[in-house]
Amino acid sequence: MHRRKFLQLAAATAATAPLAAACSANSSSSGSSGGNGPVQLSVSVWSMATTPEFKALFDAFEKANPNITIKPVDILAADYSTKVKVMLSGGDSTDIITMKNTTDYGQFASRGQLHDISSLAATSTAASLQGLSAFKQNGNAYYALPYRQDFWVLFYNKKIFDAAGKPYPTNLTWDQYAQLAESLTSGSGSSKVYGTYHHTWRSVVQAISAAQTGGNLIGGHYEFFTNQYNTALAIQAAGATLDFGTASTQQTSYQSMLETGKAAMLPMGTWLAGTLLADKAAGKTNIDWSIAPMPQVAGASGITTFGSPTAFAVNKRSRNVDAAEKFISFATGPQGAKIVAGIGIVPALLNDDTRKIYFGLTGMPADSGFKKAFAPDKVNLEMPVSPQSSQIDTILTQEHSIVMTKQKSVSAGIAEMDSRVQNEVE
Amino acid sequence: MTDLIAASAEKAPPATARPRPRRRGPGWRNTLIGWSFILPNLIGFVALTLVPVVAAFALSFASWDGFNPPKWVGLKNFRRLFKDDATMTALRNTVYYACGHVPLTMLAALGLALLLNRKMRGMAFFRAVAFFPYITSMVAVAIVWNMLFNPQYGPVDQFLHWFGVANGPGWTTTTGWAMPAVIVTSVWRDMGYYMILFLAGLQAIPPELYEAAQVDGASAWQRFRAVTLPGLRPTTFLVLILLTVQSFKVFDLIFVMTGGGPGTATLVLSQQIYQTGIVDGEYGYASAISVLLFLLVLVLTLTQFWFNRRRER
Numbered sequence: 001m002h003r004r005k006f007l008q009l010a011a012a013t014a015a016t017a018p019l020a021a022a023c024s025a026n027s028s029s030s031g032s033s034g035g036n037g038p039v040q041l042s043v044s045v046w047s048m049a050t051t052p053e054f055k056a057l058f059d060a061f062e063k064a065n066p067n068i069t070i071k072p073v074d075i076l077a078a079d080y081s082t083k084v085k086v087m088l089s090g091g092d093s094t095d096i097i098t099m100k101n102t103t104d105y106g107q108f109a110s111r112g113q114l115h116d117i118s119s120l121a122a123t124s125t126a127a128s129l130q131g132l133s134a135f136k137q138n139g140n141a142y143y144a145l146p147y148r149q150d151f152w153v154l155f156y157n158k159k160i161f162d163a164a165g166k167p168y169p170t171n172l173t174w175d176q177y178a179q180l181a182e183s184l185t186s187g188s189g190s191s192k193v194y195g196t197y198h199h200t201w202r203s204v205v206q207a208i209s210a211a212q213t214g215g216n217l218i219g220g221h222y223e224f225f226t227n228q229y230n231t232a233l234a235i236q237a238a239g240a241t242l243d244f245g246t247a248s249t250q251q252t253s254y255q256s257m258l259e260t261g262k263a264a265m266l267p268m269g270t271w272l273a274g275t276l277l278a279d280k281a282a283g284k285t286n287i288d289w290s291i292a293p294m295p296q297v298a299g300a301s302g303i304t305t306f307g308s309p310t311a312f313a314v315n316k317r318s319r320n321v322d323a324a325e326k327f328i329s330f331a332t333g334p335q336g337a338k339i340v341a342g343i344g345i346v347p348a349l350l351n352d353d354t355r356k357i358y359f360g361l362t363g364m365p366a367d368s369g370f371k372k373a374f375a376p377d378k379v380n381l382e383m384p385v386s387p388q389s390s391q392i393d394t395i396l397t398q399e400h401s402i403v404m405t406k407q408k409s410v411s412a413g414i415a416e417m418d419s420r421v422q423n424e425v426e
Numbered sequence: 427m428t429d430l431i432a433a434s435a436e437k438a439p440p441a442t443a444r445p446r447p448r449r450r451g452p453g454w455r456n457t458l459i460g461w462s463f464i465l466p467n468l469i470g471f472v473a474l475t476l477v478p479v480v481a482a483f484a485l486s487f488a489s490w491d492g493f494n495p496p497k498w499v500g501l502k503n504f505r506r507l508f509k510d511d512a513t514m515t516a517l518r519n520t521v522y523y524a525c526g527h528v529p530l531t532m533l534a535a536l537g538l539a540l541l542l543n544r545k546m547r548g549m550a551f552f553r554a555v556a557f558f559p560y561i562t563s564m565v566a567v568a569i570v571w572n573m574l575f576n577p578q579y580g581p582v583d584q585f586l587h588w589f590g591v592a593n594g595p596g597w598t599t600t601t602g603w604a605m606p607a608v609i610v611t612s613v614w615r616d617m618g619y620y621m622i623l624f625l626a627g628l629q630a631i632p633p634e635l636y637e638a639a640q641v642d643g644a645s646a647w648q649r650f651r652a653v654t655l656p657g658l659r660p661t662t663f664l665v666l667i668l669l670t671v672q673s674f675k676v677f678d679l680i681f682v683m684t685g686g687g688p689g690t691a692t693l694v695l696s697q698q699i700y701q702t703g704i705v706d707g708e709y710g711y712a713s714a715i716s717v718l719l720f721l722l723v724l725v726l727t728l729t730q731f732w733f734n735r736r737r738e739r
Contacts, residue, residue: 005455082704089492089707107707111493245599246579248687249572390706395512402689407601424510426708 043096046077095318099311106385114143115314131309144313146348150269151307158288160264169292177295181240184264195240197263202400211306211380244404259285274344290365302377485713503714516698524673526609534617539624557618568683601691627661
């Protein structure tokens with residue numbers, strides 16, 4: 001061939017080759033077909049390095065099922081929600097999608113992006129899964145099964161309480177909590193220690209308020225937030241917690257506020273216990289911590305808090321549905337629950353066995369108050385499951401920041417929430 | 427293209443003893459070579475830009491959740507757009523941001539360019555310093571400026587305190603001052619880039635014009651008005667167009683710095699598109715907002731072109 005022609009042809013091929021390679025790479029990364037041959041299950045997870053439960057579950061499952069290998073799709077925790085939505089919309093065929101929160105689950109289930117796994121939910125062990133009811137969709141269909149159930153408690157730093165000569169909190173009302181927070185605040189400037197730390201999530205005020213007053217978070221009428229907002233704003237005004245504006249612009253980490261001793265108390269979800277255990281074992285902190293129940297409304301007859309289950313679901317476009325269902329029954333069943341409890345995460349299957357494992361972990365506080373805090377009387381769902389939950393969540397988050405930075409009064413803010421949710425949500 | 431047509435026309439006559447003209451071969455081949463070089467980029471453009479843009483136009487008349495087939499809804503999305511408080515707020519904020527960002531950046535960039543348009547030792551260093559913010563990581567810029575703007579511990583308010591401003595503005599923690607804070611940050615970030623454009627424009631002005639003006643006794647300010655500004659008109663026009671388009675499309679700096687907050691104080695159209703489309707899963711509605719943004723930028727750009735053409739006559 002004429003040399004120049006050859007070079008031209010080579011150039012044209014080289015120019016289009018990457019495009020062809022990209023196209024073929026896409027199709028070759030899909031999983032193998034089902035059957036008795038080796039199966040590769042892909043599972044979407046978040047921040048695998050700092051979420052040890054995933055690796056523990058995968059390793060144990062692979063050991064029990066040698067012909068199935070698990071390929072985790074690791075996504076940064078903060079981007080997880082958005083990334084999964086885009087993946088599913090793009091026709092991704094990742095077999096198992098971990099449901100990080102129920103709001104996203106509501107969206108996926110209502111659009112038909114998840115496989116129906118009602119058969120798994122009908123077993124006897126599944127019936128005792130905490131938080132299972134959140135995943136029921138029209139009638140009796142389940143599209144995800146929870147393996148983990150977190151609820152909110154009050155973490156506290158024993159050393160700060162000892163130094164101030166205060167008894168450890170057991171069963172506080174909101175007023176007592178506010179006073180305690182104020183009395184524990186000390187110092188100023190860089191050495192300031194706050195009595196408590198309220199993270200910037202709207203659930204810190206809104207979800208506990210809904211749980212303890214019975215209010216409906218997707219109803220469009222939010223008068224019931226009033227008392228809780230007043231309490232939160234009063235604590236902020238007294239300087240007993242880091243102000244919302246600073247916390248949000250500096251993207252403060254609640255974990256470091258507690259671990260570095262900058263806050264004496266911290267209302268947070270039980271997942272933090274697993275993180276504290278791991279950090280203490282790694283020597284990153286030497287905090288002496290324990291848990292008390294969330295503060296209650298005065299005159300309440302029992303402990304009411306809110307929580308959220310984390311679940312596994314099967315992608316409608318998955319090609320390994322059988323293997324995926326096998327993994328889900330493993331992870332949500334007694335074996336998976338024991339593994340999860342062994343990491344310091346609260347499994348959805350919370351029975352005597354798993355409780356014993358959980359409480360027996362090295363580094364877990366052994367005081368009786370801790371064990372009692374682990375048996376709240378009522379755990380309300382953090383956000384009801386509905387197709388509008390995502391939009392309502394956006395509106396409530398925006399208005400929450402306006403009220404907490406005192407741009408609007410509590411009543412004006414709540415009125416705005418009402419009108420926006422009623423008018424804007426489709 | 428014409429070569430191809432000519433080539434195919436010439437193929438029609440029967441092969442006679444007449445020798446084939448030499449011109450035809452290389453011409454046809456040249457076109458093929460040309461196409462093979464453009465093709466990858468063109469394929470990328472068509473597949474990743476043109477097709478999605480056309481699809482967005484089509485989707486704006488439909489309702490789509492990203493998974494199930496789209497449903498035709500006609501003008502419903504556009505009607506909803508004008509009734510939606512959040513989208514209208516986003517529109518207002520975007521215009522507010524553009525009105526602040528465009529003139530301030532132009533002034534700052536022009537000022538810097540005038541200052542740095544000398545032949546002095548170390549000038550390259552100063553120009554690099556001015557350009558540096560533009561290549562810095564967006565997230566780093568957002569976080570550091572948030573710290574600077576902190577009403578209690580930040581240097582900006584402490585600086586204002588020296589000048590007797592007792593209660594400095596709350597900046598990104600208040601709805602009133604969040605947008606000015608974002609504008610200040612983005613002006614700081616972009617002025618270096620446009621300074622480079624203005625520098626190029628300044629250096630294209632023939633120095634003889636300045637000498638002639640000086641001989642005629644013009645003061646520095648008169649020289650600026652009579653020689654520099656007119657000489658810079660093409661550059662100014664370019665900077666204005668680029669800035670306007672960039673301001674209306676802004677997303678990343680605001681998203682990282684305030685997330686659209688507090689409330690919806692700094693929510694801009696791009697973020698609203700992202701919010702309704704990707705987060706809430708309403709791709710049809712988000713496409714409608716994108717069409718609105720597109721039309722807005724198109725109208726503004728055409729207006730600027732029209733004005734410029736008028737001036738040049």
